[in-house]
Amino acid sequence: xxxxxxxxxxxxxxxxxxxxxIRDRLRxxxxxxxxxxxxxxxxxxxxxxxxxxRTVVRSALRMLAFxxxxxxxxxxxAFVANPSPDEARQLFSxxxxxxxxxxxxxxxxxxxSDIADLRAHLAAEGRHMSERGATARRAEIxxxxxxxxxxxxxxxxxxxxxxxxxxxxxxxxxxxxYGRSGVSSCGHDxxxxxxxxxxxxxxxxxxxxxxxxxxHIEADLELRARTGPALKEALEL
Amino acid sequence: xxxxxxxxxxxxxxxxxxxxxIRDRLRxxxxxxxxxxxxxxxxxxxxxxxxxxRTVVRSALRMLAFxxxxxxxxxxxAFVANPSPDEARQLFSxxxxxxxxxxxxxxxxxxxSDIADLRAHLAAEGRHMSERGATARRAEIxxxxxxxxxxxxxxxxxxxxxxxxxxxxxxxxxxxxYGRSGVSSCGHDxxxxxxxxxxxxxxxxxxxxxxxxxxHIEADLELRARTGPALKEALEL
DNA sequence: GGTGCAGAGTTTGTCAGCAATACTGGGCTT
DNA sequence: AAGCCCAGTATTGCTGACAAACTCTGCACC
Numbered sequence: 392x393x394x395x396x397x398x399x400x401x402x403x404x405x406x407x408x409x410x411x412x413i414r415d416r417l418r419x420x421x422x423x424x425x426x427x428x429x430x431x432x433x434x435x436x437x438x439x440x441x442x443x444x445r446t447v448v449r450s451a452l453r454m455l456a457f458x459x460x461x462x463x464x465x466x467x468x469a470f471v472a473n474p475s476p477d478e479a480r481q482l483f484s485x486x487x488x489x490x491x492x493x494x495x496x497x498x499x500x501x502x503x504s505d506i507a508d509l510r511a512h513l514a515a516e517g518r519h520m521s522e523r524g525a526t527a528r529r530a531e532i533x534x535x536x537x538x539x540x541x542x543x544x545x546x547x548x549x550x551x552x553x554x555x556x557x558x559x560x561x562x563x564x565x566x567x568x569y570g571r572s573g574v575s576s577c578g579h580d581x582x583x584x585x586x587x588x589x590x591x592x593x594x595x596x597x598x599x600x601x602x603x604x605x606x607h608i609e610a611d612l613e614l615r616a617r618t619g620p621a622l623k624e625a626l627e628l
Numbered sequence: 629x630x631x632x633x634x635x636x637x638x639x640x641x642x643x644x645x646x647x648x649x650i651r652d653r654l655r656x657x658x659x660x661x662x663x664x665x666x667x668x669x670x671x672x673x674x675x676x677x678x679x680x681x682r683t684v685v686r687s688a689l690r691m692l693a694f695x696x697x698x699x700x701x702x703x704x705x706a707f708v709a710n711p712s713p714d715e716a717r718q719l720f721s722x723x724x725x726x727x728x729x730x731x732x733x734x735x736x737x738x739x740x741s742d743i744a745d746l747r748a749h750l751a752a753e754g755r756h757m758s759e760r761g762a763t764a765r766r767a768e769i770x771x772x773x774x775x776x777x778x779x780x781x782x783x784x785x786x787x788x789x790x791x792x793x794x795x796x797x798x799x800x801x802x803x804x805x806y807g808r809s810g811v812s813s814c815g816h817d818x819x820x821x822x823x824x825x826x827x828x829x830x831x832x833x834x835x836x837x838x839x840x841x842x843x844h845i846e847a848d849l850e851l852r853a854r855t856g857p858a859l860k861e862a863l864e865l
Numbered sequence: 866g867g868t869g870c871a872g873a874g875t876t877t878g879t880c881a882g883c884a885a886t887a888c889t890g891g892g893c894t895t
Numbered sequence: 896a897a898g899c900c901c902a903g904t905a906t907t908g909c910t911g912a913c914a915a916a917c918t919c920t921g922c923a924c925c
Contacts, residue, residue: 434877444910445877445911446910449878450687453690454690454694457691457694467876481784481785485791488726492725548722554791671907672906681880702908705906
Protein backbone atom coordinates (compact mmCIF):
# COMPACT_ATOMS: atom_id res chain seq x y z
CA UNK A 392 0.00 0.00 0.00
CA UNK A 393 2.82 2.36 0.84
CA UNK A 394 4.25 1.48 -2.57
CA UNK A 395 1.34 3.08 -4.33
CA UNK A 396 1.53 6.16 -2.17
CA UNK A 397 5.24 6.57 -2.68
CA UNK A 398 5.17 6.12 -6.43
CA UNK A 399 2.18 8.37 -7.04
CA UNK A 400 2.07 10.90 -4.24
CA UNK A 401 0.62 13.64 -6.40
CA UNK A 402 -2.52 11.70 -7.21
CA UNK A 403 -3.48 11.19 -3.63
CA UNK A 404 -2.83 14.84 -2.93
CA UNK A 405 -5.56 16.16 -5.16
CA UNK A 406 -7.84 13.31 -4.24
CA UNK A 407 -8.43 14.24 -0.64
CA UNK A 408 -7.80 17.94 -0.95
CA UNK A 409 -11.14 19.37 -0.01
CA UNK A 410 -10.22 22.92 -0.88
CA UNK A 411 -9.73 21.89 -4.48
CA UNK A 412 -12.98 19.99 -4.47
CA ILE A 413 -14.99 22.91 -3.13
CA ARG A 414 -13.31 25.27 -5.56
CA ASP A 415 -14.17 23.08 -8.52
CA ARG A 416 -17.74 22.52 -7.41
CA LEU A 417 -18.32 26.21 -6.83
CA ARG A 418 -16.76 27.12 -10.14
CA UNK A 419 -18.96 24.65 -11.91
CA UNK A 420 -22.00 26.12 -10.20
CA UNK A 421 -20.99 29.65 -11.17
CA UNK A 422 -20.14 28.80 -14.75
CA UNK A 423 -23.36 26.85 -15.07
CA UNK A 424 -25.29 29.84 -13.84
CA UNK A 425 -26.82 27.91 -10.98
CA UNK A 426 -25.41 30.71 -8.85
CA UNK A 427 -26.57 34.03 -10.18
CA UNK A 428 -24.15 36.97 -10.37
CA UNK A 429 -24.29 39.01 -7.22
CA UNK A 430 -25.24 36.07 -5.03
CA UNK A 431 -23.54 36.17 -1.69
CA UNK A 432 -21.57 33.11 -0.70
CA UNK A 433 -21.43 33.03 3.06
CA UNK A 434 -18.52 31.09 4.47
CA UNK A 435 -20.59 29.28 7.06
CA UNK A 436 -23.29 28.45 4.56
CA UNK A 437 -20.93 26.96 2.01
CA UNK A 438 -19.08 25.20 4.78
CA UNK A 439 -22.23 23.59 6.07
CA UNK A 440 -23.16 22.57 2.55
CA UNK A 441 -19.89 20.75 1.97
CA UNK A 442 -19.53 19.65 5.57
CA UNK A 443 -16.26 21.51 5.89
CA UNK A 444 -14.92 24.14 8.21
CA ARG A 445 -14.81 27.79 7.35
CA THR A 446 -11.05 27.77 6.86
CA VAL A 447 -11.26 25.41 3.92
CA VAL A 448 -14.11 27.29 2.34
CA ARG A 449 -12.29 30.54 2.86
CA SER A 450 -9.30 29.30 0.95
CA ALA A 451 -11.47 28.16 -1.93
CA LEU A 452 -13.28 31.49 -2.06
CA ARG A 453 -10.01 33.40 -2.15
CA MET A 454 -8.85 31.30 -5.09
CA LEU A 455 -12.03 31.88 -7.02
CA ALA A 456 -11.73 35.59 -6.36
CA PHE A 457 -8.23 35.41 -7.76
CA UNK A 458 -9.64 33.84 -10.90
CA UNK A 459 -12.11 36.67 -11.25
CA UNK A 460 -15.21 34.61 -10.63
CA UNK A 461 -15.89 36.07 -7.22
CA UNK A 462 -15.60 39.49 -5.73
CA UNK A 463 -14.49 39.64 -2.13
CA UNK A 464 -15.18 42.76 -0.14
CA UNK A 465 -13.45 43.10 3.17
CA UNK A 466 -15.68 42.38 6.14
CA UNK A 467 -18.61 41.95 3.78
CA UNK A 468 -18.15 38.62 2.10
CA ALA A 469 -17.78 36.93 -1.25
CA PHE A 470 -20.18 37.60 -4.13
CA VAL A 471 -20.48 35.97 -7.52
CA ALA A 472 -18.87 38.30 -10.03
CA ASN A 473 -21.08 40.60 -12.02
CA PRO A 474 -18.89 41.44 -14.99
CA SER A 475 -19.53 44.82 -16.52
CA PRO A 476 -19.83 45.23 -20.29
CA ASP A 477 -16.43 46.86 -20.28
CA GLU A 478 -14.97 43.89 -18.46
CA ALA A 479 -16.60 41.62 -21.01
CA ARG A 480 -14.99 43.53 -23.84
CA GLN A 481 -11.60 43.24 -22.19
CA LEU A 482 -12.19 39.54 -21.81
CA PHE A 483 -12.89 38.98 -25.46
CA SER A 484 -10.07 41.26 -26.43
CA UNK A 485 -7.75 39.05 -24.40
CA UNK A 486 -9.16 35.94 -25.99
CA UNK A 487 -8.75 37.36 -29.47
CA UNK A 488 -5.13 37.96 -28.63
CA UNK A 489 -4.32 34.64 -27.01
CA UNK A 490 -6.41 32.02 -28.73
CA UNK A 491 -5.04 32.30 -32.27
CA UNK A 492 -1.57 31.62 -30.95
CA UNK A 493 -2.84 28.68 -28.97
CA UNK A 494 -4.66 27.29 -31.97
CA UNK A 495 -1.59 27.66 -34.16
CA UNK A 496 0.56 25.97 -31.58
CA UNK A 497 -1.98 23.20 -31.19
CA UNK A 498 -2.13 22.68 -34.94
CA UNK A 499 1.55 21.82 -34.95
CA UNK A 500 1.28 19.34 -32.13
CA UNK A 501 -2.06 17.54 -32.39
CA UNK A 502 -2.11 13.78 -32.41
CA UNK A 503 -4.70 11.51 -33.90
CA SER A 504 -5.96 10.80 -30.43
CA ASP A 505 -6.46 14.53 -29.87
CA ILE A 506 -8.49 14.83 -33.04
CA ALA A 507 -10.62 11.92 -31.93
CA ASP A 508 -11.26 13.63 -28.62
CA LEU A 509 -12.28 16.78 -30.41
CA ARG A 510 -14.67 14.93 -32.71
CA ALA A 511 -16.21 13.19 -29.73
CA HIS A 512 -16.69 16.55 -28.12
CA LEU A 513 -18.33 17.93 -31.24
CA ALA A 514 -20.80 15.07 -31.13
CA ALA A 515 -21.62 15.82 -27.51
CA GLU A 516 -22.16 19.45 -28.41
CA GLY A 517 -24.55 18.44 -31.12
CA ARG A 518 -26.58 16.41 -28.67
CA HIS A 519 -26.88 19.35 -26.28
CA MET A 520 -27.96 21.64 -29.08
CA SER A 521 -30.72 19.37 -30.23
CA GLU A 522 -32.29 19.47 -26.79
CA ARG A 523 -34.41 22.25 -25.38
CA GLY A 524 -34.64 23.97 -22.08
CA ALA A 525 -32.45 25.87 -19.69
CA THR A 526 -30.53 22.81 -18.56
CA ALA A 527 -29.53 21.90 -22.08
CA ARG A 528 -28.56 25.48 -22.75
CA ARG A 529 -26.29 25.54 -19.74
CA ALA A 530 -24.72 22.31 -20.86
CA GLU A 531 -24.21 23.82 -24.29
CA ILE A 532 -22.42 26.87 -22.96
CA UNK A 533 -20.28 24.69 -20.78
CA UNK A 534 -19.43 22.30 -23.61
CA UNK A 535 -18.55 25.18 -25.87
CA UNK A 536 -16.08 26.44 -23.29
CA UNK A 537 -14.62 23.01 -22.82
CA UNK A 538 -13.94 22.82 -26.53
CA UNK A 539 -11.64 25.79 -26.27
CA UNK A 540 -9.98 24.32 -23.20
CA UNK A 541 -9.38 21.10 -25.04
CA UNK A 542 -7.47 22.97 -27.70
CA UNK A 543 -5.55 24.91 -25.07
CA UNK A 544 -4.48 21.63 -23.54
CA UNK A 545 -3.06 20.57 -26.89
CA UNK A 546 -0.93 23.69 -27.21
CA UNK A 547 1.63 22.22 -24.85
CA UNK A 548 1.87 25.42 -22.84
CA UNK A 549 0.65 24.96 -19.31
CA UNK A 550 0.77 28.65 -18.51
CA UNK A 551 -1.40 29.66 -21.41
CA UNK A 552 -3.68 26.75 -20.61
CA UNK A 553 -4.24 28.12 -17.14
CA UNK A 554 -4.93 31.58 -18.51
CA UNK A 555 -7.47 30.08 -20.86
CA UNK A 556 -9.19 28.28 -18.03
CA UNK A 557 -9.75 31.60 -16.37
CA UNK A 558 -10.82 33.34 -19.55
CA UNK A 559 -13.26 30.61 -20.50
CA UNK A 560 -14.79 30.50 -17.05
CA UNK A 561 -15.34 34.21 -17.01
CA UNK A 562 -16.62 34.13 -20.58
CA UNK A 563 -19.26 31.64 -19.57
CA UNK A 564 -20.43 34.09 -16.96
CA UNK A 565 -20.54 36.89 -19.50
CA UNK A 566 -22.39 34.81 -22.06
CA UNK A 567 -24.94 33.74 -19.52
CA UNK A 568 -25.39 37.36 -18.50
CA TYR A 569 -25.45 39.15 -21.81
CA GLY A 570 -26.12 36.44 -24.37
CA ARG A 571 -29.20 36.48 -26.52
CA SER A 572 -30.98 33.26 -25.90
CA GLY A 573 -31.27 31.49 -29.23
CA VAL A 574 -28.35 32.56 -31.29
CA SER A 575 -25.31 30.94 -29.78
CA SER A 576 -25.85 27.75 -31.71
CA CYS A 577 -24.03 29.19 -34.69
CA GLY A 578 -20.81 28.28 -32.97
CA HIS A 579 -21.10 24.60 -33.63
CA ASP A 580 -20.24 24.64 -37.31
CA UNK A 581 -17.33 26.91 -36.60
CA UNK A 582 -16.01 24.45 -34.06
CA UNK A 583 -16.14 21.74 -36.68
CA UNK A 584 -14.24 23.94 -39.10
CA UNK A 585 -11.55 24.54 -36.51
CA UNK A 586 -11.16 20.84 -35.90
CA UNK A 587 -10.78 20.30 -39.64
CA UNK A 588 -8.04 22.91 -39.80
CA UNK A 589 -6.27 21.32 -36.86
CA UNK A 590 -6.46 17.93 -38.50
CA UNK A 591 -4.87 19.37 -41.63
CA UNK A 592 -2.26 20.95 -39.34
CA UNK A 593 -3.14 24.21 -40.99
CA UNK A 594 -2.05 26.63 -38.30
CA UNK A 595 -2.91 29.77 -40.22
CA UNK A 596 -6.45 28.65 -40.97
CA UNK A 597 -7.00 27.50 -37.42
CA UNK A 598 -5.91 30.87 -36.10
CA UNK A 599 -8.09 32.77 -38.54
CA UNK A 600 -11.11 30.59 -37.89
CA UNK A 601 -10.84 30.89 -34.15
CA UNK A 602 -10.60 34.67 -34.30
CA UNK A 603 -13.74 34.93 -36.36
CA UNK A 604 -15.37 32.44 -34.04
CA UNK A 605 -14.60 34.66 -31.06
CA UNK A 606 -15.85 37.65 -32.99
CA HIS A 607 -19.13 35.88 -33.60
CA ILE A 608 -19.52 34.99 -29.96
CA GLU A 609 -18.93 38.56 -28.92
CA ALA A 610 -21.19 39.91 -31.63
CA ASP A 611 -24.03 37.81 -30.26
CA LEU A 612 -23.84 39.56 -26.92
CA GLU A 613 -25.91 42.51 -25.83
CA LEU A 614 -23.08 44.47 -24.32
CA ARG A 615 -24.95 47.43 -22.99
CA ALA A 616 -25.24 48.38 -19.38
CA ARG A 617 -28.49 46.92 -18.19
CA THR A 618 -30.95 49.28 -16.64
CA GLY A 619 -30.89 47.68 -13.21
CA PRO A 620 -27.32 47.91 -12.03
CA ALA A 621 -26.48 50.98 -14.08
CA LEU A 622 -26.62 53.36 -11.16
CA LYS A 623 -24.78 50.99 -8.92
CA GLU A 624 -21.98 50.53 -11.44
CA ALA A 625 -21.74 54.22 -12.02
CA LEU A 626 -21.21 54.75 -8.34
CA GLU A 627 -18.74 51.93 -8.03
CA LEU A 628 -16.49 53.25 -10.79
CA UNK B 629 3.61 47.95 -6.74
CA UNK B 630 3.91 51.66 -7.23
CA UNK B 631 2.95 50.91 -10.80
CA UNK B 632 -0.28 49.34 -9.76
CA UNK B 633 -0.99 52.19 -7.45
CA UNK B 634 -0.32 54.77 -10.13
CA UNK B 635 -2.42 53.11 -12.79
CA UNK B 636 -5.28 52.14 -10.51
CA UNK B 637 -5.36 54.74 -7.79
CA UNK B 638 -8.86 53.74 -6.78
CA UNK B 639 -7.59 50.46 -5.39
CA UNK B 640 -6.35 51.06 -1.88
CA UNK B 641 -7.14 47.59 -0.63
CA UNK B 642 -3.76 47.05 0.93
CA UNK B 643 -4.21 49.90 3.37
CA UNK B 644 -4.70 47.69 6.40
CA UNK B 645 -4.88 44.30 4.74
CA UNK B 646 -1.94 42.46 6.12
CA UNK B 647 -2.32 39.49 3.82
CA UNK B 648 -1.79 41.76 0.85
CA UNK B 649 1.16 43.41 2.51
CA ILE B 650 2.89 40.14 3.25
CA ARG B 651 2.17 38.89 -0.25
CA ASP B 652 3.72 41.96 -1.83
CA ARG B 653 6.73 41.94 0.42
CA LEU B 654 7.38 38.27 -0.20
CA ARG B 655 6.92 38.67 -3.93
CA UNK B 656 9.39 41.52 -3.97
CA UNK B 657 11.86 39.40 -2.08
CA UNK B 658 11.42 36.50 -4.47
CA UNK B 659 11.62 38.61 -7.60
CA UNK B 660 14.65 40.39 -6.21
CA UNK B 661 16.31 37.08 -5.61
CA UNK B 662 16.79 37.80 -1.94
CA UNK B 663 15.01 34.49 -1.45
CA UNK B 664 16.75 31.82 -3.47
CA UNK B 665 14.68 29.25 -5.39
CA UNK B 666 14.03 26.21 -3.29
CA UNK B 667 14.09 28.14 -0.03
CA UNK B 668 11.51 26.91 2.41
CA UNK B 669 9.15 29.50 3.79
CA UNK B 670 7.91 28.26 7.12
CA UNK B 671 4.59 29.66 8.22
CA UNK B 672 5.67 30.32 11.78
CA UNK B 673 8.90 31.91 10.66
CA UNK B 674 7.30 34.30 8.21
CA UNK B 675 4.58 35.02 10.71
CA UNK B 676 7.07 35.95 13.41
CA UNK B 677 8.93 38.11 10.91
CA UNK B 678 5.84 40.12 10.06
CA UNK B 679 4.34 39.86 13.52
CA UNK B 680 1.26 38.15 12.16
CA UNK B 681 -0.49 34.90 12.90
CA ARG B 682 -0.04 31.83 10.80
CA THR B 683 -3.50 32.17 9.24
CA VAL B 684 -2.60 35.41 7.52
CA VAL B 685 0.73 34.12 6.31
CA ARG B 686 -0.92 30.98 5.07
CA SER B 687 -3.30 32.95 2.93
CA ALA B 688 -0.46 34.97 1.43
CA LEU B 689 1.53 31.84 0.66
CA ARG B 690 -1.44 30.24 -1.09
CA MET B 691 -1.82 33.31 -3.29
CA LEU B 692 1.83 33.32 -4.25
CA ALA B 693 1.59 29.65 -5.09
CA PHE B 694 -1.36 30.48 -7.32
CA UNK B 695 0.82 33.00 -9.13
CA UNK B 696 3.44 30.37 -9.70
CA UNK B 697 6.08 31.94 -7.48
CA UNK B 698 5.83 29.32 -4.78
CA UNK B 699 5.36 25.61 -4.73
CA UNK B 700 3.25 24.21 -1.93
CA UNK B 701 3.59 20.54 -1.07
CA UNK B 702 0.99 19.10 1.20
CA UNK B 703 2.15 18.63 4.77
CA UNK B 704 5.61 19.75 3.73
CA UNK B 705 5.45 23.47 3.30
CA ALA B 706 5.96 26.27 0.79
CA PHE B 707 9.12 26.60 -1.26
CA VAL B 708 10.28 29.32 -3.61
CA ALA B 709 9.63 28.11 -7.14
CA ASN B 710 12.47 26.56 -9.07
CA PRO B 711 11.29 26.92 -12.66
CA SER B 712 12.55 24.27 -15.03
CA PRO B 713 14.01 25.19 -18.42
CA ASP B 714 10.87 23.87 -20.03
CA GLU B 715 8.74 26.06 -17.83
CA ALA B 716 10.95 29.00 -18.77
CA ARG B 717 10.40 28.30 -22.45
CA GLN B 718 6.65 28.18 -21.94
CA LEU B 719 6.87 31.46 -20.11
CA PHE B 720 8.63 33.25 -22.92
CA SER B 721 6.40 31.62 -25.45
CA UNK B 722 3.43 33.09 -23.62
CA UNK B 723 5.06 36.49 -23.48
CA UNK B 724 5.87 36.40 -27.20
CA UNK B 725 2.21 35.76 -27.81
CA UNK B 726 0.73 38.33 -25.46
CA UNK B 727 3.09 41.27 -25.39
CA UNK B 728 2.92 42.33 -29.05
CA UNK B 729 -0.82 42.71 -28.73
CA UNK B 730 -0.43 44.68 -25.56
CA UNK B 731 2.14 46.93 -27.15
CA UNK B 732 -0.05 47.52 -30.17
CA UNK B 733 -3.00 48.31 -27.97
CA UNK B 734 -0.89 50.62 -25.86
CA UNK B 735 0.38 52.42 -28.95
CA UNK B 736 -3.16 53.41 -29.79
CA UNK B 737 -3.93 54.74 -26.35
CA UNK B 738 -0.78 56.33 -24.91
CA UNK B 739 -0.98 59.86 -23.60
CA UNK B 740 1.81 62.37 -23.30
CA SER B 741 1.86 61.72 -19.59
CA ASP B 742 2.38 58.01 -20.25
CA ILE B 743 5.32 58.74 -22.52
CA ALA B 744 6.81 60.95 -19.84
CA ASP B 745 6.49 58.14 -17.33
CA LEU B 746 8.21 55.77 -19.70
CA ARG B 747 11.07 58.18 -20.33
CA ALA B 748 11.50 58.67 -16.61
CA HIS B 749 11.64 54.94 -16.21
CA LEU B 750 14.27 54.67 -18.94
CA ALA B 751 16.39 57.17 -17.08
CA ALA B 752 16.09 55.14 -13.90
CA GLU B 753 17.11 52.03 -15.79
CA GLY B 754 20.17 53.83 -17.09
CA ARG B 755 21.19 54.74 -13.57
CA HIS B 756 20.92 51.13 -12.40
CA MET B 757 22.97 49.93 -15.35
CA SER B 758 25.81 52.34 -14.70
CA GLU B 759 26.23 50.94 -11.22
CA ARG B 760 28.00 47.74 -10.31
CA GLY B 761 27.30 44.96 -7.88
CA ALA B 762 24.60 42.48 -7.11
CA THR B 763 22.23 45.04 -5.66
CA ALA B 764 22.31 47.17 -8.77
CA ARG B 765 21.86 44.11 -10.93
CA ARG B 766 18.76 43.11 -8.98
CA ALA B 767 17.40 46.60 -9.33
CA GLU B 768 18.08 46.42 -13.04
CA ILE B 769 16.15 43.19 -13.49
CA UNK B 770 13.31 44.57 -11.47
CA UNK B 771 13.23 47.84 -13.38
CA UNK B 772 13.28 46.00 -16.67
CA UNK B 773 10.22 44.06 -15.60
CA UNK B 774 8.44 47.16 -14.43
CA UNK B 775 8.95 48.69 -17.85
CA UNK B 776 6.88 45.93 -19.39
CA UNK B 777 4.27 46.33 -16.69
CA UNK B 778 4.04 50.03 -17.38
CA UNK B 779 3.20 49.30 -20.99
CA UNK B 780 0.69 46.67 -19.94
CA UNK B 781 -1.00 49.27 -17.77
CA UNK B 782 -1.37 51.51 -20.81
CA UNK B 783 -3.06 48.84 -22.86
CA UNK B 784 -6.33 49.51 -21.07
CA UNK B 785 -6.97 45.84 -20.48
CA UNK B 786 -6.93 44.94 -16.83
CA UNK B 787 -7.09 41.23 -17.48
CA UNK B 788 -4.05 41.19 -19.69
CA UNK B 789 -2.33 43.49 -17.24
CA UNK B 790 -2.80 40.95 -14.48
CA UNK B 791 -1.50 38.15 -16.70
CA UNK B 792 1.54 40.25 -17.44
CA UNK B 793 2.16 40.84 -13.75
CA UNK B 794 2.37 37.13 -13.27
CA UNK B 795 4.49 36.55 -16.35
CA UNK B 796 6.93 39.30 -15.47
CA UNK B 797 7.32 38.11 -11.90
CA UNK B 798 8.05 34.59 -13.02
CA UNK B 799 10.36 35.88 -15.74
CA UNK B 800 12.40 37.70 -13.14
CA UNK B 801 12.86 34.42 -11.35
CA UNK B 802 13.92 32.71 -14.56
CA UNK B 803 16.33 35.46 -15.52
CA UNK B 804 17.91 35.43 -12.11
CA UNK B 805 18.25 31.66 -12.34
CA TYR B 806 19.43 31.15 -15.87
CA GLY B 807 20.66 34.57 -16.97
CA ARG B 808 24.27 35.13 -17.91
CA SER B 809 25.53 37.86 -15.68
CA GLY B 810 26.76 40.64 -17.92
CA VAL B 811 24.68 40.50 -21.03
CA SER B 812 21.23 41.65 -20.05
CA SER B 813 22.16 45.29 -20.44
CA CYS B 814 21.45 45.05 -24.16
CA GLY B 815 17.80 45.46 -23.33
CA HIS B 816 18.03 49.12 -22.52
CA ASP B 817 18.38 50.43 -26.05
CA UNK B 818 15.52 48.22 -27.13
CA UNK B 819 13.34 49.69 -24.44
CA UNK B 820 14.11 53.13 -25.76
CA UNK B 821 13.21 52.05 -29.27
CA UNK B 822 9.90 50.71 -28.03
CA UNK B 823 9.08 53.98 -26.31
CA UNK B 824 9.88 55.82 -29.54
CA UNK B 825 7.51 53.60 -31.45
CA UNK B 826 4.81 54.13 -28.86
CA UNK B 827 5.28 57.87 -29.06
CA UNK B 828 4.85 57.73 -32.84
CA UNK B 829 1.76 55.60 -32.17
CA UNK B 830 3.30 53.07 -34.51
CA UNK B 831 1.55 49.92 -33.33
CA UNK B 832 3.19 47.62 -35.86
CA UNK B 833 6.71 48.74 -34.99
CA UNK B 834 6.04 48.53 -31.29
CA UNK B 835 4.80 44.97 -31.66
CA UNK B 836 7.76 43.94 -33.80
CA UNK B 837 10.27 45.58 -31.51
CA UNK B 838 8.88 44.01 -28.41
CA UNK B 839 8.93 40.54 -29.93
CA UNK B 840 12.56 40.84 -30.86
CA UNK B 841 13.23 42.26 -27.43
CA UNK B 842 11.72 39.18 -25.82
CA UNK B 843 13.69 37.00 -28.20
CA HIS B 844 16.87 38.68 -27.08
CA ILE B 845 16.06 38.21 -23.43
CA GLU B 846 15.41 34.53 -23.95
CA ALA B 847 18.48 34.10 -26.14
CA ASP B 848 20.61 35.43 -23.31
CA LEU B 849 19.50 32.64 -21.03
CA GLU B 850 21.31 29.39 -20.46
CA LEU B 851 18.29 27.16 -20.67
CA ARG B 852 19.82 23.83 -19.94
CA ALA B 853 19.12 21.71 -16.93
CA ARG B 854 21.77 22.57 -14.42
CA THR B 855 23.79 19.77 -12.96
CA GLY B 856 22.49 20.21 -9.44
CA PRO B 857 18.74 19.69 -9.62
CA ALA B 858 18.86 17.55 -12.75
CA LEU B 859 18.40 14.31 -10.90
CA LYS B 860 15.72 15.74 -8.69
CA GLU B 861 13.80 17.10 -11.66
CA ALA B 862 14.09 13.82 -13.47
CA LEU B 863 12.51 12.09 -10.51
CA GLU B 864 9.80 14.67 -10.15
CA LEU B 865 8.66 14.25 -13.74
C1' DG C 866 -43.85 60.71 6.20
C1' DG C 867 -39.05 60.72 6.33
C1' DT C 868 -34.56 60.86 8.89
C1' DG C 869 -31.30 59.59 12.31
C1' DC C 870 -29.80 56.58 15.97
C1' DA C 871 -29.08 52.62 18.85
C1' DG C 872 -29.12 47.90 19.93
C1' DA C 873 -29.33 43.07 18.49
C1' DG C 874 -27.87 39.73 15.32
C1' DT C 875 -24.95 38.09 11.83
C1' DT C 876 -20.65 37.60 9.29
C1' DT C 877 -15.87 38.15 8.65
C1' DG C 878 -10.86 38.42 10.33
C1' DT C 879 -7.73 36.55 13.37
C1' DC C 880 -5.69 33.78 16.95
C1' DA C 881 -4.55 29.84 19.93
C1' DG C 882 -4.85 24.78 20.28
C1' DC C 883 -5.26 19.89 18.73
C1' DA C 884 -4.69 16.02 15.46
C1' DA C 885 -2.08 14.32 11.50
C1' DT C 886 1.92 14.02 8.79
C1' DA C 887 6.79 14.35 7.53
C1' DC C 888 11.70 14.79 9.01
C1' DT C 889 15.66 13.39 12.39
C1' DG C 890 18.50 10.87 15.22
C1' DG C 891 19.71 6.77 17.73
C1' DG C 892 19.74 2.01 18.32
C1' DC C 893 19.35 -2.55 16.38
C1' DT C 894 19.92 -6.23 12.98
C1' DT C 895 22.42 -8.45 9.30
C1' DA D 896 29.99 -1.11 8.14
C1' DA D 897 25.59 -0.54 5.98
C1' DG D 898 20.78 -0.63 6.12
C1' DC D 899 16.39 -0.71 8.62
C1' DC D 900 13.14 0.34 12.30
C1' DC D 901 11.35 3.23 15.68
C1' DA D 902 10.48 6.90 18.82
C1' DG D 903 10.99 12.16 19.25
C1' DT D 904 10.50 16.53 17.27
C1' DA D 905 8.83 19.98 14.36
C1' DT D 906 5.69 21.65 10.95
C1' DT D 907 1.41 21.72 8.59
C1' DG D 908 -3.89 21.15 8.26
C1' DC D 909 -7.81 22.16 10.45
C1' DT D 910 -11.43 23.17 14.09
C1' DG D 911 -13.30 26.03 17.57
C1' DA D 912 -13.55 30.45 19.79
C1' DC D 913 -13.25 35.44 20.30
C1' DA D 914 -13.05 40.34 18.71
C1' DA D 915 -14.15 43.68 15.10
C1' DA D 916 -17.03 45.17 11.46
C1' DC D 917 -21.15 45.35 9.08
C1' DT D 918 -26.35 44.93 8.42
C1' DC D 919 -30.95 45.17 9.95
C1' DT D 920 -34.82 46.26 12.63
C1' DG D 921 -37.30 49.09 15.65
C1' DC D 922 -38.08 53.50 17.74
C1' DA D 923 -37.70 58.28 18.81
C1' DC D 924 -37.62 62.69 16.63
C1' DC D 925 -38.08 66.38 13.15
